């Protein structure tokens with residue numbers, strides 16, 4: 001069963017991870033969803049696919065009233081990211097959805113109207129949420145051609161979408177990376193194949209190296225903490241991507 005776990009708590013400012021679902025059907029990739037709460041209001045990052053909506057909704061409801069979610073942030077357009085949109089909108093038609101301008105006429109195929117979407121320009125956007133200013137950080141071509149991460153400078157937390165993702169075996173299902181060298185073997189094949197551009201990768205590494213990041217939270221796999229964040233950035237900078245290998 002999926003469950004919501006607190007990964008950052010500073011009074012009225014909290015992050016929850018809804019991570020890992022050993023009970024989900026084996027034919028869908030496992031995903032992590034994240035909720036940032038400020039002044040009681042929620043913003044949900046990459047809410048996931050239709051298939052897992054009931055599991056996400058019930059895990060979230062155990063910790064937080066989903067009626068207080070105002071907005072959704074979609075890192076990109078994939079089905080495991082945002083195909084649950086119409087179900088969320090059925091629950092609350094007033095929800096806003098932040099996504100790249102590039103996808104703002106594609107994602108409505110999953111639901112929503114012109115009033116739903118807030119397009120993020122290529123350079124990024126400051127998103128005011130409760131008392132927070134969250135930053136949409138460009139990560140284009142990593143892997144989607146219009147792709148954003150979400151940075152919370154107060155929590156020093158980067159929601160990193162597919163970057164940092166790892167396809168973990170069931171016996172390595174902890175919420176956090178505990179042994180970087182062991183963990184990263186489960187990330188290598190994914191990054192080589194899914195990340196499309198070496199130039200974009202190096203741009204991203206440079207951009208995020210300037211941010212203070214205590215927690216780097218990917219959409220699949222485990223959360224990187226402390227020194228493992230820079231360790232990951234260095235590893236990624238060195239990795240050859242965008243080349244099909246047999």
Ligand code: FE
Nearest residue numbers: 076078143162
């Ligand atoms: Fe994706």
